[in-house]
Amino acid sequence: MLDSCRRVFPRQTIVLEFKVKGKTTQYAAIDAAIRTAQFVRNKCIRYWMDNRALGQKELYRYNTALRAEFPFVKTLNSHACQASVERAYNSIARFYDNCKRQVPGQKRYPKFKKNCRSVEYKTSGWALSQTRKQITFTDKKGMGKLKLKGTWDLNFYQIDQIKRVRLVRRADGYYVQFVIRLDLQVDTNSTGRTIGLDVGLNEFYTDSNGHSEPNPRFYRKSEKRLKSRLRRVSRKKKGSTNRKKAINRLGRAHLKISRQRQEHAKKIARCVIQSNDLVAYEDLRIRNLVKNHCLAKSINDAGWYQFRKWLEHFGIKLGKITVAINPAYTTQNCSNCGTVVKKSLSTRTHICKCGLELDRDWNAARNILNLALGTTGHVGTWILNPNASGDSTSTQAGEILSGQVESMNEESSRL
Structure with a gap:
């Protein structure tokens, strides 16, 4: 119970x-x-x-x-x-x-x-x-x-x-x-469960239990419509009323994609937080990742930042622990024995000498959870300082968990 x-x-x-x-x-x-x-x-x-x-x-x-x-x-x-x-x-x-x-x-x-x-x-x-x-x-x-x-x-x-x-x-x-x-x-509600999340481009995320959430790719699916509306804007005379209308239609298309991405991140984050007492995820620097022009569009389309933001928000709101883990070597290290197994981005399977063989994202998610458990020491206790104030809502690995605070400025109390 x-x-x-x-x-x-x-x-x-x-x-x-x-x-x-x-x-x-x-x-x-x-x-x-x-x-x-x-x-x-x-x-x-x-x-x-x-x-x-x-x-x-x-x-x-x-x-x-x-x-x-x-x-x-x-x-x-x-x-x-x-x-x-x-x-x-x-x-x-x-x-x-x-x-x-x-x-x-x-x-x-x-x-x-x-x-x-x-x-x-x-x-x-x-x-x-x-x-x-x-x-x-x-x-x-x-x-x-x-x-x-x-x-x-x-x-x-x-x-x-x-x-x-x-x-x-x-x-x-x-x-x-x-x-x-x-x-x-x-x-x-206390569930007694913990989970580690590894976000990716092939799958939206893979957790430490081996479950993968599909990546919706809202922008990729709407690119054809966006290009069509962008061409209509370029054909109109600058300063004309028809050009303003075409720009508005293009803006509506982008707004729809933004709302889809936001609602998807919110729904998934709430389900993850409700189902677990501790959620560990990667402390990614999205601004640095998008400097890779080959992956920038896919990274922005995935909406990792929105997902993390809602994880932190619901973690505080529902009294659950969220831990941001340094992603360094979480993919390369073996989650079973800790041996470093170097692999390129094209290598999708983790194979170690200890006999462990599983998907690389699953292995990374298990490493993330192990690091989080080593940081927190125990799970299942509601930890929050009600007198704290500020905007930082996640806990970095190695910090005191009671320092989590909340900034509920984007969601109503009914969600």
Whole structure:
């Protein structure tokens, strides 16, 4: 019989997303608000470049000067302008942090945005209707009342729990996101099982039990349609209405592939986490792997980063342990005796002198699990520091497991 318990996660953040319906003039007003937020962010970046060693307070003061100088900035809600300043300062702080940690390669120097797709409001500038089915933006951009289309029920939450409201433009329309802070209660079951995962291109992943999940290859299957729509874009006259329509159709096709990949990673990750108490996976550097131009398309199509992200997310949410293992030599070492058996990428079978013969990915998954068990020492105990805060959700091999924390910013509490 499985042990069941309820865990309470204090002060967690979830995001509920709705599609908005309005008039053409309201959509134009949303675009104007997004352009204004982009303008404020870019001006703050430029101001920082001209005057180094500026802090966030100085950028807030500069934002006040911008509102006094430009009338179209003043028409945007003051909290929305402050959120744009915070976005600019976050990019600056990330640059300084990368320099301090001596991150190799590019330090992600702050760049100017030229195609922003969202604007963020804080606790003012918007109001929900009594039925929570409409939202009204009260600044002077002219967005007015917009209908909310979605399955979530906002009546479950208090207005003061909604900390941010974002308007997002995508290829298939406009969306509004509600960032909600609440105490989340989750029922967890102890399974007593552990698993190691080795991701690949032939198979999406192979676990330490020998099970393989097929790789859906969403992008590869849609390449023919994408090429056709890309040719239609190139045939249209630049600046014409037909070209804009063709670009939108191409964007919708890419958006569909992105959503398919995201939903697949989410579904598989949740099943893996629910079925095991400890999940070990490779700590891959995707940015370095895609430098191989022969495999870059296939690696991006596999969606390894999304899969890892959802593993970490559900691991924290369901109270399970996730361990990121250094992938070095996990393919070459024998999972039975530890002997190094060198093999090229074309060699798909692991054959060792000790008599072990199995698929190379299965062997790697067993090595990953063995390394994780050697790191954790024991399994089946729910380990989490409820007072921790931050965005890192995985545990590196050799680190303390109680340091796992969560950033639930992309999934609702009903999943």
